[in-house]
Amino acid sequence: MTELSDVYITGTGAFLPGAPIPVARMEDHLGLIGGRASLLGRRALRWNGVETRHYALDDQGRATHSNAGMCALAVRAALDDAGLGPEDLTYLAAATTQGDYLVPGHAANVHGELGAGPLEIASFQSVCGSSLMAAKAAWLSVRAGEHAVAVAGASEFSSRWFRPSFYEGTALVDEKGRLRAEADYLRFTLSDGAGAVVMEPRPRPEGLSLRVKFIDLVSLADRFDPCMWAGASVERRTDPLATWSFAGPAEAHAQGAVALLQDFELLKRVIRAWVGVYLGKVDDGRIVPGEIDHLLCHYSARSLREEIVSLLEATAGMVPEAKWFSNLASVGNIGSASIWVMLEEFMRSGRLKPGEQVLCVVPESGRAFVGFMLLEALG
Amino acid sequence: MNDVSDVMRRLAVVFTEFEGRLEQTPLIRRLTRGRFVLDDYQAFLSGLRQQVKDGALWMSRAASNIDEEHLELRSILMRHAVTEHRDFRLLEADYVASGGELAAIQGAEKNIGSEALSAWMFHEASKPNPFGLLGAMWIIEGLGSIKAAEWGALARKTLDLPEHAVRFLLYHGENDAEHIKEFEEMLGLVLPDAETAERIVKTARVTARLYALQIEEITA
Numbered sequence: 001m002t003e004l005s006d007v008y009i010t011g012t013g014a015f016l017p018g019a020p021i022p023v024a025r026m027e028d029h030l031g032l033i034g035g036r037a038s039l040l041g042r043r044a045l046r047w048n049g050v051e052t053r054h055y056a057l058d059d060q061g062r063a064t065h066s067n068a069g070m071c072a073l074a075v076r077a078a079l080d081d082a083g084l085g086p087e088d089l090t091y092l093a094a095a096t097t098q099g100d101y102l103v104p105g106h107a108a109n110v111h112g113e114l115g116a117g118p119l120e121i122a123s124f125q126s127v128c129g130s131s132l133m134a135a136k137a138a139w140l141s142v143r144a145g146e147h148a149v150a151v152a153g154a155s156e157f158s159s160r161w162f163r164p165s166f167y168e169g170t171a172l173v174d175e176k177g178r179l180r181a182e183a184d185y186l187r188f189t190l191s192d193g194a195g196a197v198v199m200e201p202r203p204r205p206e207g208l209s210l211r212v213k214f215i216d217l218v219s220l221a222d223r224f225d226p227c228m229w230a231g232a233s234v235e236r237r238t239d240p241l242a243t244w245s246f247a248g249p250a251e252a253h254a255q256g257a258v259a260l261l262q263d264f265e266l267l268k269r270v271i272r273a274w275v276g277v278y279l280g281k282v283d284d285g286r287i288v289p290g291e292i293d294h295l296l297c298h299y300s301a302r303s304l305r306e307e308i309v310s311l312l313e314a315t316a317g318m319v320p321e322a323k324w325f326s327n328l329a330s331v332g333n334i335g336s337a338s339i340w341v342m343l344e345e346f347m348r349s350g351r352l353k354p355g356e357q358v359l360c361v362v363p364e365s366g367r368a369f370v371g372f373m374l375l376e377a378l379g
Numbered sequence: 380m381n382d383v384s385d386v387m388r389r390l391a392v393v394f395t396e397f398e399g400r401l402e403q404t405p406l407i408r409r410l411t412r413g414r415f416v417l418d419d420y421q422a423f424l425s426g427l428r429q430q431v432k433d434g435a436l437w438m439s440r441a442a443s444n445i446d447e448e449h450l451e452l453r454s455i456l457m458r459h460a461v462t463e464h465r466d467f468r469l470l471e472a473d474y475v476a477s478g479g480e481l482a483a484i485q486g487a488e489k490n491i492g493s494e495a496l497s498a499w500m501f502h503e504a505s506k507p508n509p510f511g512l513l514g515a516m517w518i519i520e521g522l523g524s525i526k527a528a529e530w531g532a533l534a535r536k537t538l539d540l541p542e543h544a545v546r547f548l549l550y551h552g553e554n555d556a557e558h559i560k561e562f563e564e565m566l567g568l569v570l571p572d573a574e575t576a577e578r579i580v581k582t583a584r585v586t587a588r589l590y591a592l593q594i595e596e597i598t599a
Contacts, residue, residue: 224399275391283388
């Protein structure tokens with residue numbers, strides 16, 4: 001048997017479409033539901049702490065990029081950062097929540113936008129955590145000696161689902177014209193962009209590389225119902241036979257089953273479950289908080305983070321806040337792309353030194369999933 | 380692995396596993412999926428009452444078995460017992476306010492899980508210096524501070540119940556942050572000690588399993 005190879009992240013790339021859109025302009029940019037401002041919106045913005053974000057829609061609601069196109073740009077940037085080009089790539093793992101097409105898979109469309117000749121590809125569809133699902137596949141492919149240059153990319157084009165016409169005239173808007181909170185919150189939370197990392201079996205010749213020590217992925221879908229979903233109405237979301245069981249797509253739309261939705265009550269329970277998984281890893285010695293030099297954590301809301309912090313402090317599981325790095329406030333919550341966009345900015349920040357350990361944490365509320373990636377800097 | 384924060388961490392993991400198990404019980408599934416009916420709610424209160432009634436009793440017994448070296452912990456348990464020993468009356472009042480007969484809840488038998496849970500708690504409380512029971516308190520009081528209000532709000536919304544029919548679930552728990560702080564202080568009275576640390580975590584795990592069995596066995 002061939003020995004497993006160490007694997008290094010040798011390049012990171014990000015793509016953010018258009019100019020940063022400040023809080024004051026974001027709702028107008030997406031368009032008002034029924035011509036009126038959201039009541040929940042301001043509260044959602046306070047919770048999530050996002051100050052500026054990017055949209056791949058212009059102010060007339062026209063797409064400026066496709067989801068796959070943004071991913072391809074981030075992949076090119078990551079390859080370029082590694083000193084490579086698309087012609088060097090042999091494996092492409094691509095992640096997203098909702099791709100440009102319902103069929104075929106996202107990676108095929110990213111490859112279509114990228115060019116680069118025949119490739120092995122893999123598509124990963126989930127929510128934020130799909131990023132690390134793709135990363136694990138890329139990591140193992142290189143580790144097993146199947147590929148020498150692999151990319152894990154992730155991208156989101158959430159905003160096109162947030163246009164008023166996706167909600168107006170559906171069961172999600174009440175007789176007074178108010179959008180249900182399950183839908184409204186996400187309009188103020190998610191935005192667009194892409195990120196990617198290059199993985200190789202050796203460090204880059206110059207500059208810092210990140211050795212991937214492990215990628216651990218844990219699903220708790222055995223105990224929780226869908227928490228963030230599309231394809232079922234709010235009322236019938238937990239009945240597996242009710243998903244897409246409508247008399248056609250127009251009926252599904254009318255019943256509010258097409259929009260992206262979030263259950264807040266369930267989210268609170270799912271957050272505690274994430275913390276439980278993390279603390280279990282601390283107990284097992286898999287994660288040693290005192291040895292983490294930098295923590296990159298993807299959370300959709302700053303307030304949720306505070307809730308978690310108090311429990312982590314009591315259980316010696318906390319990595320001190322000074323070691324947290326986040327660019328959520330300036331780039332927005334980009335779902336699966338967030339962790340790579342965060343890592344890309346972190347690598348440029350000059351904070352990282354050889355020998356230091358970086359822990360990436362990606363919780364996904366979709367159906368209670370959480371992923372951890374531990375990296376060690378060399379160079 | 381035996382100081383306060385290590386034990387807190389292990390207990391936090393036990394609690395989240397417990398929550399996951401509760402989520403999968405038929406009764407809580409119906410509650411979280413909006414399929415809860417009044418009979419479910421009344422069966423829930425009826426099922427809880429028998430164990431809530433015993434809570435102050437095993438706590439008193441545990442207090443009586445704590446030696447002179449640990450008087451502060453004995454005081455805390457006695458105060459807890461006093462605070463809680465009438466809680467089952469609130470549960471009965473909720474039951475009646477939701478349309479149930481007082482005699483029905485008072486005369487209800489313990490279910491299989493409640494029998495096992497109660498027997499376990501009294502057994503542990505009868506031992507000298509039963510510090511393992513701090514693990515049981517973490518589970519049971521964690522339910523009060525974290526789960527009860529969530530369940531109460533869901534039940535009230537689903538069944539359109541008046542507030543005075545959901546008081547036990549909505550109001551009897553203290554807030555989460557306070558719960559954690561008080562519990563840390565209690566652990567500090569008996570830790571660090573390797574054997575005690577193991578016993579606390581083990582007792583939490585057994586209590587969580589038996590409590591979940593109690594909920595599994597509640598059928599309307």
